[in-house]
Amino acid sequence: MATVTIPPAEEARDVFKRLGYAIEERGSEFVAERKWRRVQVTPLRAEDAKSPGEILEYGSEGGPRLRCFVTWMDCTEPLQSSLQSAKPPYDWAIIGIEPDGEFQVVHPDPGSAPI
Template sequence: MVRTVPPNEEARSVFERLGYAVSGDGPEFVAERKWRSVRVRTLCAEDAARPGALDAEYGLECLVTWTDCVDELDDHLSEQSPDGEWAIIGVDDEGEYEVHRAA
């Protein structure tokens, strides 16, 4: 199944359950806890194929995508080799998640 809508609400839920304060709306937000601030972006694998889509603007970046898109997203990340520290989290329809690539 091809997913064209990124997992926005699922991503927010993951970070809130981990104790982060979440600010911002839509497919991009900031999650903060203690001294750590992470820019979180939700996307589908085809979103990552766009030129410049993975440019880092923050010290810590986290991409959240559907579980079935993780491998393709990881391939795009490896090809583009953006600066910064990165993590990829895959989520499913029930909100369960798994970190697939850590910074």
């Protein structure tokens, strides 16, 4: 199954471009920027989303204070649980990608600001 082994990197770029962000390439990750927002975007394979480990720590020093993890829709719940447990030192959101390209944004709590 492709969604298990391939991170949704191109889908992540498409989502941020549709939302009006400029993309700054940084290998598999990228920084998306619009107005005052700089967001470090990390596409994750299903395995990494379900067991993110140190991926949650990477990039928290000196980088953007906003992070967005992009993964397949069926992997958003375990990733959200990991982030809530880790309590990282940055604001975060998750974008879940559906097989048809549609997406949904998941925040740490319902009152969070949108990406």
